[in-house]
Amino acid sequence: MWTERGGRVRLEPTQRRIRVVLSGTTVGDTRRAQLLYLPPPHNAYAFPREDLRWDLIHESGGTDSEPGLGKIKLWSVEAGGKTAENAAWTVPQPPADLDALAGLAMFRWNLMDAWYEEDDEVFVHPRDPGHRVDVLNSSRHVKVLVDGDLVAETRRPRLLFETSLPVRYYIPKLDVRMDLLEPTDTATRCPYKGVASYWSVRAGGTVHKDLAWSYRAPIPECPKLDNLICFYNELVDLEVDGELLERPRTPWSVDQKH
Incomplete structure (x- = not known):
């Protein structure tokens, strides 16, 4: 912004x-x-x-x-x-x-x-009145792959469009391999969405820490995110309608983490 x-x-x-x-x-x-x-x-x-x-x-x-x-x-x-x-x-x-x-x-x-x-x-900082967060229902075909393993696949994602950030794909738990996800103690706060809980993902013989998150009780302005799972576009292979998306470069990219 x-x-x-x-x-x-x-x-x-x-x-x-x-x-x-x-x-x-x-x-x-x-x-x-x-x-x-x-x-x-x-x-x-x-x-x-x-x-x-x-x-x-x-x-x-x-x-x-x-x-x-x-x-x-x-x-x-x-x-x-x-x-x-x-x-x-x-x-x-x-x-x-x-x-x-x-x-x-x-x-x-x-x-x-x-x-x-x-x-x-x-939480975190003042809300910017020029900052938008829009959550839209979608029928796009979304696949999430981690080290080549299919972790999630859905045709009913909810897409979150947030100012200055990549599109985030929120997926119903029934369309996620929850047996590959392990809850962690990590929690973060967002002034526009609420408190996020995190999961690590077991794939390719490796545990990928805090790779996915969910808002179990989003703030009233974002009810469509309730209990859905989202993965870092920067850290997974994301296919949308058969197209492999390029990983965006953001503060959450591997080479940007400290």
Whole structure:
């Protein structure tokens, strides 16, 4: 989305009520938030200073830099006996075209305990209003092969089209060789889909860790994904209507993993 939106740091107002919580205490609660677009990986919500609990926010003495903004000042947050070091940040001298930042404060998402848009909890990062996730029923003939072994085959997939990502093919469990899949403890969160659980795949004499995933309880906006299985296009051989698809290059490609 960074490239599609012009690749520049900017502020856009949102009409959503935004709350941020630490140790059960609401540190920020605003109906006047702005979405601060930053270079990847994630954007940030900017809170008017008047809508924050400054009795819980203290100077940490730390500084850092943020691309497009320059030097930032770091603050620690203390609530309920818990301290989140350097969790909040401000921009003492914002660029001229972002002078509104002088009256705003941001938080490092993963250092706080919970975030809410209205009354829905949101995970990982703010939802981008320009980011689309569409799930469509399909009759395409989809095969998933791992090391030459047929792991799944269906003519009733659901296709997920998500901004800036490869098409994902979600497959009913009845069309997957579940005897080849082993559940793992891995779980990831997506602000647009929910919490994903993972499976490793036994194929070709090898166990391929966390090769497939499923949303057992997707967020209400994505009910069509409920309990379907999806495999990484980047790591399996995927045939659609008899055509072997080229493996896309993404952060999940083998040579991109760390």
